[in-house]
Structures are given as structure tokens and as C-alpha cells.
Amino acid sequence: xxxxxxxxxxxxxxxxxxxxxxxxxxxxxxxxxxxxxxxxxxxxxxxxxxxxxxxxxxxxxxxxxxxxxxxxxxxxxxxxxxxxxxxxxxxxxxxxxxxxxxxxxxxxxxxxxxxxxxxxxxxxxxxxxxxxxxxxxxxxxxxxxxxxxxxxxxxxxxxxxxxxxxxxxxxxxxxxxxxxxxxxxxxxxxxxxxxxxxxxxxxxxxxxxxxxxxxxxxxxxxxxxxxxxxxxxxxxxxxxxxxxxxxxxxxxxxxxxxxxxxxxxxxxxxxxxxxxxxxxxxxxxxxxxxxxxxxxxxxxxxxxxxxxxxxxxxxxxx
Amino acid sequence: xxxxxxxxxxxxxxxxxxxxxxxxxxxxxxxxxxxxxxxxxxxxxxxxxxxxxxxxxxxxxxxxxxxxxxxxxxxxxxxxxxxxxxxxxxxxxxxxxxxxxxxxxxxxxxxxxxxxxxxxxxxxxxxxxxxxxxxxxxxxxxxxxxxxxxxxxxxxxxxxxxxxxxxxxxxxxxxxxxxxxxxxxxxxxxxxxxxxxxxxxxxxxxxxxxxxxxxxxxxxxxxxxxxxxxxxxxxxxxxxxxxxxxxxxxxxxxxxxxxxxxxxxxxxxxxxxxxxxxxxxxxxxxxxxxxxxxxxxxxxxxxxxxxxxxxxxxxxxx
Numbered sequence: 001x002x003x004x005x006x007x008x009x010x011x012x013x014x015x016x017x018x019x020x021x022x023x024x025x026x027x028x029x030x031x032x033x034x035x036x037x038x039x040x041x042x043x044x045x046x047x048x049x050x051x052x053x054x055x056x057x058x059x060x061x062x063x064x065x066x067x068x069x070x071x072x073x074x075x076x077x078x079x080x081x082x083x084x085x086x087x088x089x090x091x092x093x094x095x096x097x098x099x100x101x102x103x104x105x106x107x108x109x110x111x112x113x114x115x116x117x118x119x120x121x122x123x124x125x126x127x128x129x130x131x132x133x134x135x136x137x138x139x140x141x142x143x144x145x146x147x148x149x150x151x152x153x154x155x156x157x158x159x160x161x162x163x164x165x166x167x168x169x170x171x172x173x174x175x176x177x178x179x180x181x182x183x184x185x186x187x188x189x190x191x192x193x194x195x196x197x198x199x200x201x202x203x204x205x206x207x208x209x210x211x212x213x214x215x216x217x218x219x220x221x222x223x224x225x226x227x228x229x230x231x232x233x234x235x236x237x238x239x240x241x242x243x244x245x246x247x248x249x250x251x252x253x254x255x256x257x258x259x260x261x262x263x264x265x266x267x268x269x270x271x272x273x274x275x276x277x278x279x280x281x282x283x284x285x286x287x288x289x290x291x292x293x294x295x296x297x298x299x300x301x302x303x304x305x306x307x308x309x310x311x312x313x314x315x316x317x318x
Numbered sequence: 319x320x321x322x323x324x325x326x327x328x329x330x331x332x333x334x335x336x337x338x339x340x341x342x343x344x345x346x347x348x349x350x351x352x353x354x355x356x357x358x359x360x361x362x363x364x365x366x367x368x369x370x371x372x373x374x375x376x377x378x379x380x381x382x383x384x385x386x387x388x389x390x391x392x393x394x395x396x397x398x399x400x401x402x403x404x405x406x407x408x409x410x411x412x413x414x415x416x417x418x419x420x421x422x423x424x425x426x427x428x429x430x431x432x433x434x435x436x437x438x439x440x441x442x443x444x445x446x447x448x449x450x451x452x453x454x455x456x457x458x459x460x461x462x463x464x465x466x467x468x469x470x471x472x473x474x475x476x477x478x479x480x481x482x483x484x485x486x487x488x489x490x491x492x493x494x495x496x497x498x499x500x501x502x503x504x505x506x507x508x509x510x511x512x513x514x515x516x517x518x519x520x521x522x523x524x525x526x527x528x529x530x531x532x533x534x535x536x537x538x539x540x541x542x543x544x545x546x547x548x549x550x551x552x553x554x555x556x557x558x559x560x561x562x563x564x565x566x567x568x569x570x571x572x573x574x575x576x577x578x579x580x581x582x583x584x585x586x587x588x589x590x591x592x593x594x595x596x597x598x599x600x601x602x603x604x605x606x607x608x609x610x611x612x613x614x615x616x617x618x619x620x621x622x623x624x625x626x627x628x629x630x631x632x633x634x635x636x
Contacts, residue, residue, distance in 0.1 A: 047398060066430075
């Protein structure tokens with residue numbers, strides 16, 4: 001079986017994993033540890049653990065136990081003093097960390113309980129924080145403040161970085177080394193994708209790895225992060241952090257979102273990512289792969305099955 | 319295999335179950351739902367669920383999954399806004415109740431996850447509260463207020479009752495009907511044991527049941543509940559609620575606690591339960607069974623192995 005590593009964070013990793021887990025592939029998810037908002041942020045602050053949210057989502061995506069257990073893990077308390085807003089899975093990982101004594105073991109044990117098909121690896125085991133420098137040189141501290149801007153979201157991001165600088169989790173580097181294929185994205189470019197490549201050692205490991213790399217382009221832009229970004233802009237920013245020529249394939253959605261679903265996004269100043277086929281046809285790398293990929297319903301996100309099918313086709317044709 | 323039903327609450331049920339689960343017996347735990355203190359009380363109030371604490375303890379006792387999962391279930395958050403003091407297992411049951419839609423299913427599913435040997439059944443599925451009427455006719459509301467008296471704990475309890483009156487869980491009645499043996503206690507007489515018999519239908523089911531009943535007498539008295547109670551007093555109060563002649567065996571600890579461990583108990587106005595062998599030798603029922611039963615260490619409680627061995631002997635000799 002091919003070794004496939006999925007790198008990202010947020011719901012994007014969930015989408016890719018939950019689709020790919022139905023194929024005969026050896027899956028490993030490497031997830032960001034930059035999250036500092038909501039339930040994860042609070043647990044991180046109060047228990048000094050790594051933010052559990054992205055890990056939880058990846059675990060649930062790979063779970064092959066009863067749907068109930070996955071549902072339980074994703075359950076969010078809707079009331080209760082101090083419990084409200086907490087995801088049960090996050091509390092599960094927090095308690096496991098306390099009982100086992102370390103986060104790595106906690107993830108492994110949670111994986112056993114959820115009977116996951118594959119592995120989930122935090123990109124680093126060290127605590128750090130994501131910063132963004134805006135075009136006016138304002139510094140924004142914290143993933144959640146970049147993700148949902150409290151500053152003027154029209155200002156573009158000049159760069160993101162981690163402080164303190166942290167080392168990669170050895171297991172993450174080993175997985176990248178062993179990989180035949182590496183899937184990057186979809187997900188928020190600056191807050192879910194790039195934070196992985198800011199971790200010391202990851203960029204180098206990716207360059208060295210003989211794995212072919214697939215970048216799954218987002219369907220929609222995001223206010224405060226990728227305002228009006230076109231496909232080539234997404235790619236060029238990613239390549240700024242990864243190195244030019246690292247990505248072998250870019251998967252681009254060609255499906256037009258339904259008008260009624262676009263309204264909400266318009267209000268949030270998000271729009272479908274535009275692409276120029278001509279531009280990509282002239283590139284040596286990455287090779288563009290076009291497909292209709294939007295899931296049914298109001299959320300303009302990738303359909304896990306459709307996306308997995310396209311990825312699997314690329315893998316088997318190469 | 320013999321059907322053995324264990325009735326009680328608190329740590330007593332845990333002790334009996336964790337000892338007996340090593341014997342070839344078909345175990346069912348029927349646990350009280352009167353608890354309203356601490357983590358259970360808060361979850362009960364805020365989520366409208368049955369108090370999970372006693373159920374959690376019984377589940378953990380019967381668990382045959384990894385020791386880690388049992389440890390996780392018993393883990394209590396020691397910090398965290400709003401999380402502090404909550405038992406993880408209680409949160410687990412609460413979240414499961416929300417996800418499955420009812421508490422009965424939640425217990426069954428938790429039992430599957432913990433791979434329990436046996437069954438755990440709340441004595442009732444309805445919400446109620448325990449009241450105590452003291453000798454001066456003062457009414458005390460709530461299990462936790464009776465358990466740890468805020469009133470003058472020297473006042474004896476005249477009676478306890480539930481308000482509202484609730485019906486027994488059908489499964490509890492079925493288990494009692496099917497039982498070959500029923501173990502009652504050890505545990506706090508008024509707050510862990512008797513509340514089970516106050517539930518409509520339980521007392522009648524116990525009387526009708528052909529099962530032999532064993533009462534495990536406490537090792538120590540408890541301030542505010544059983545001040546200076548002797549063995550025969552424990553029995554007579556229990557029989558007041560159960561009916562005279564219902565108990566077939568009473569297991570009495572004969573081991574003298576170590577002096578250094580008694581100090582702490584003395585401060586809490588608790589003392590070893592005294593018994594009069596002559597008194598019991600003249601009784602037609604229950605038959606007294608004497609044994610040395612104290613566990614090692616500062617907690618003057620039954621040793622699960624020793625207690626289980628005595629119970630199993632009674633069962634196999636009859």
C-alpha cells in the first residue's frame with residue numbers, strides 16, 4: 001500500500017482523511033499545533049497541553065469504530081458552567097494527556113479507542129504561537145486573531161512565523177520521509193497550512209522526500225487571509241514557504257457554487273477562488289487537475305468522496 | 319453461572335464489583351440515583367441528567383478493557399475554569415447522554431466502550447431528591463447535605479424518603495427477579511443503600527425474589543448518619559425499609575483497625591462498628607458470617623479480594 005501523508009489543519013484535513021480512508025492507502029495525518037482559539041485555546045492555556053482540536057478532527061476522520069464514538073468525540077457541550085463550548089473530544093485528549101503523562105501517548109491511546117485507520121501526528125510536540133506581520137507591519141499574535149481578524153481584515157498578510165521557533169516532531173519527519181504521496185490542504189492558507197511548514201525541519205524534509213506532492217486549492221477565499229487571492233496567488237504564497245517546484249499537482253475546483261449559498265460568503269467578503277487555465281498550462285510544475293468538487297449544501301467546501309476519488313486517480317495513474 | 323445482583327452506591331459498589339468480577343458470576347449492579355453533590359450534582363443540575371457518579375464507579379469496577387481507560391474514567395480535572403473537580407467519566411456519560419438522547423443508552427454504550435463484565439443499571443430513570451427527617455423533625459434536603467451534614471450531625475435520622483416518589487427502572491426489577499443472589503452494601507446506610515429501596519417497586523421485587531440476600535455491614539460508623547450504630551442497629555434500620563427477615567446473611571468484619579488509621583476517623587467522629595456475636599447467634603435470620611476484611615492502608619474499608627472471597631464462599635456453599 002502506498003504511504004500517503006496528509007498535512008494541514010482544521011476541517012480540510014478531516015475532509016481529505018474521511019474521503020481517503022475508504023481507499024487502500026496507508027494514511028498519516030500531520031496536523032498543525034498553532035490553534036489557540038475556542039475550546040483548544042482554553043485547554044492549551046489552562047492545562048499547558050498542545051491544542052487538541054485539529055488532532056481530534058483527524059482522529060475522528062480516521063475512526064473506524066462505531067459512528068457513535070466519533071459523534072461523541074465531536075460533541076460540543078452546549079451548556080454547563082465552564083463546559084459550554086468545549087468539545088468532548090478535546091476534553092478526552094486533555095484527560096488522557098494527564099493520565100498518560102504525555103500528549104504523544106494520549107494521541108496513540110485515543111487512536112486505539114477510536115480504532116483509527118492510520119496515524120495522527122502533531123507536526124511538533126512543542127508549544128508555540130503563530131504571528132502574522134501585516135502589510136503595514138502590524139504584528140498580530142495568535143492563530144485565532146489571524147483566523148478571525150480583530151484588526152482591519154483588508155490588510156494583507158506579509159508573512160507568518162512561529163515564536164518561539166519549535167522543532168518538528170520526529171515522527172512527523174519520519175512519516176514525510178517514508179511517504180509516497182503528500183497531500184497539502186485544503187484549508188486556511190496562513191492559519192492551517194503554512195504553520196506546518198514553519199516548524200523547523202519540515203520544509204527540508206519535504207524537499208528531500210521523494211514523495212509526489214499534491215496541493216488541494218481552496219474553493220473560497222477567506223477575508224483577512226486570502227482576500228481576492230487567485231489560484232496562482234495561493235500557489236505562489238505556498239511556494240514562498242515550501243520552495244518553488246516542490247508541489248507536483250494542484251487540484252482546482254471548477255464547479256460554480258450555487259447562488260443562494262454565495263450570499264453568506266459575500267457578507268464575509270469571501271468569494272470563489274478564480275483560476276487561469278492558461279497560466280497553469282504554461283507552468284512546468286505543478287500540473288493542474290481540474291474537477292467539480294463542491295459538496296452538497298450551504299457549506300462551500302470540498303466533497304470528501306469526490307476529492308478522494310480525484311486524489312486516488314492521481315495516485316494510481318502515477 | 320449464578321446471577322448476582324449488587325445493590326448500593328458510592329465506593330461500596332465499586333469494592334464488591336471489582337472483587338467479584340474475578341469469579342465466574344453473572345454480575346449486575348443496581349445503583350442509587352440520589353447523589354446530588356460535587357461533579358454529579360452539578361451535571362445533574364445543569365444538564366438535567368441522572369447523577370452519573372455512582373454509575374461511573376460501577377462501570378469502572380466491571381471494566382475489563384485496558385487499565386488506562388478505567389483510569390481515564392476515574393480521572394478528575396484538577397484545574398481548568400469550570401472543569402476543576404469534574405470527573406472525566408461523568409463528563410463522558412453526560413456527553414453520551416446528549417449524543418444518544420437517553421441515559422439508558424448512554425450507560426449501555428459506555429459499558430461497551432469499557433468492555434464491562436456484567437451490567438450496570440440505575441435503580442430508577444427518573445429524577446428525584448433524597449430527604450431526611452431528623453429526630454427533631456428538621457427536614458434535610460439532598461443526598462449531599464445528609465452525607466456531609468451542614469446541620470448538627472449529632473441529631474439522628476428518623477427517616478429518609480424520596481421526593482418526588484419515582485418508579486423503578488424496569489430493568490432493575492427484572493434483574494432482581496432473575497437474581498440467585500443479591501448483595502446489599504457496604505456503603506453509607508441512609509445515602510447509598512436505603513435510597514435504592516425507596517424507589518417504588520424495589521422493595522416488593524426484593525421480597526418476591528427467590529434470591530438469597532447478603533448484607534455487607536460497614537466497617538466504620540459515619541457521623542451524621544450512623545453515629546454509634548452497632549451491627550444490630552444497622553440491620554434493624556435496613557429491615558425497617560426492606561422488611562424483617564428479608565436479609566439471609568450478614569457479613570461482619572472482625573478485624574481491628576490499626577490504631578494509627580483510627581485517628582483521622584476519630585476526628586470525624588467515626589468508629590469501628592461494634593457487634594454482639596451472642597445477639598446474632600440467637601437470630602433466626604440473618605445468619606452472621608464473620609471475617610477479617612479490612613484492606614491495607616489508611617482507608618478503613620473492605621478489601622475487595624477478601625470480601626469477594628467470603629461472598630463467593632457463601633454462594634458456593636448454598
